[in-house]
Amino acid sequence: MKLRQGQFSFLPDLSDDDIRVQAQYAIDNGWAVSVEYTDDPHPRNTYWEMWGHPMFDNPDAAAVVFEVSECRKEHGGKYIRVIAFDASPGWESIRMSFIVNRPATEPGFRLVRQEDAGRVVRYTIESYAAREPEGARYA
Secondary structure, X not given: OOOOOEOOOOOOOOOHXXXXXXXXXXXHXXXXXXXXXXXXXXXXXXXXXXXXXXXXXXXXXXXXXXXXXXXXXXXXXXXXXXXXXXXXXXXXXXXXXXXXXXXXXXXXXXXXXXXXXXXXXXXXXXXXXXXXXXXXXOO
16 A cells, blocks of 8 residues: 655655755745655654754755655655745745655555444544554564
8 A cells, every 4th residue: 555645645756856846846935845754654643753954045956855865875664755844924834745755565554443322433543553663663
């Protein structure tokens, strides 16, 4: 199962040149670009580990591609994404987010149904990755 999360999630994996083009678009719009990684990509896990510092005053997308490459060297078996943060008043939020690296095997998610009193039914999503301890989930 291939995780579908962020922009471009239904397209083939992005090449380094594709990443550069998208990062340059973010930079041209004045957005700060960051690289993040995780081994648990649950949709509600919005806080991934940050690789390095956000690139607030970076004028060239080649630096973003370099940081992605360095992150892949150390965390190549995890999910890696590029995000672009717009600090403009009124926005102050992520404007762009896309996955640039995936583990060799993606364990996926399962839907858990919970029945309660009064015919109440609740559903939750659990990541199969979370069954293993952190750092050993994709070993």
